[in-house]
Amino acid sequence: MEEITVRVPSGKFRIKEGRCPNGCSLMNKKKLLSGKPAITAEVRLRGDVSLIHFNPYYGVYEYETDVDLHPGDSVDLYCPHCKASLTVPELCGMCRVHMFAIQLPDGGEVRACPIVGCRNHRLTIIDLDAQFAEFYEEERKPKM
Ligand SMILES: [Zn+2]
């Protein structure tokens, strides 16, 4: 498959459906960030187990969790439903730790580094039409 690079302004592309490797939805309608359902995963760090809620807008580094996170901490992320690990074999090019992935519909995914403070992340979209048709539709909506 060919790869093209598209630059997406941060905060413009919203992940509407993100899943664990087994297909459980990670979208959390009870937890809103920027007014939209957050992506919720189980987070484990130094024996603590809790939930972490990520802002669903791609490139927005906002999250909420009870776990005390400090820059440089490496978190482990799991599906809160089936407990599958979200970690993938790929290493962060900067931190050399395994990245984690959130699966998008149609074979796309978001990958990010689990080190707190590292902003290495990537969006892969397979079905460009489906994802970006919606993206542009949102763009055209009048701003409130
Ligand atoms: Zn799952």
Ligand SMILES: [Zn+2]
């Ligand atoms: Zn990193």
